[in-house]
Amino acid sequence: TTTDPVAKELYQKKVAVNKRRTREPYYTAEQGIKLVKNGGFAFHVDVATAYKFIEETFDDDEICDLVEIQLFPPKHTATGTAKHSPFKKMVTYG
Template identity: 80%
Template sequence: TTPDPVAQRLYREKVAVSDKRKREPYYSAADGIKLMQKGGFAFHVDVATAYKFIEETFNDDEICDLVEIQLMTPKHTATATARHSPFKKMITYG
């Protein structure tokens, strides 16, 4: 909950279930990507998840038409490990 009237109005008009909206406007990654593929639909999803579905379902032209909008500034982080640590590869590549 927030005291911000703009956020409250946005929630009431775009998110909350009402007579006009019978279900919550949340989609699984697969469903959101399908709607995005049809066009005219923006979808917020983790890029690692999105890229997997996009690679499997979009053709080259559709991929070229996509625009990625960065909502949050990436943070540069670092993890220190010992030189010959068995965890170095896992930390470096995930």
């Protein structure tokens, strides 16, 4: 849940079910990318999922024209461990 007023307003105007919108406007990654190709449509999707469909749907020039917009800024996290903890190697290297 976000406290960002812009994100909340965007949700209320474009996503939330209301009198005019009787269903939630969710699309699969493939459907959303096809709508973007048709023009006039923005689609929020995980980039790892989208790249496969972008490669299949767009030609090289069209891919160069696409713009990725971060909806949520990345969060930096950290984990602390004891100096000689057996978990240190796992946390450090994965």
